[in-house]
Amino acid sequence: MSGIDEETKKKLVAAALVAMDKAYIPYSHFPVGAALLTEDGNIITGGNVENASYGGTICAERSAVVRAIAEGHRKFKGIVVATNSLKPASPCGLCRQFMFEFGDFPVIMISGKSDEVTTTSVKDLLPGGFGPQSLADFAAEGSAKNSS
Ligand SMILES: O=c1ccn([C@H]2C[C@H](O)[C@@H](CO)O2)c(=O)[nH]1
């Protein structure tokens, strides 16, 4: 369904679970791990990192994307998001927007506690989203240079 072969999916799931166990979660105690598959087959992980300010917290999905960008990867074939709840949790609005920036790819949500898996995609999580194309369209209209 996601177009990712079973062996790779297993690797992504294992990597997401390892990242989930490394999450820094002193406040919510809700660990999340993410594993991104890059176009060239690399797996880049991230966990949620909470902050005493609460608002400074970064989710696992964004941690993984930031890490991937820092390592020179900008094209993704999919992401596995693992939580330790019975039901897989779906990415927050900020993470949906953050992933939308880098195109449409499968989002596979898994539970660290059950076999439940939900597969969707970035576009389905953020229909009608605002992205790079929105700004490119605006620039093509020629409007950008006429406003202050
Ligand atoms: O998709 C999600 C949803 C929540 N969180 C984190 C943020 C915070 O640390 C904790 C509770 O919201 O879970 C993620 O990392 N990813």
Ligand SMILES: [Zn+2]
């Ligand atoms: Zn998020």
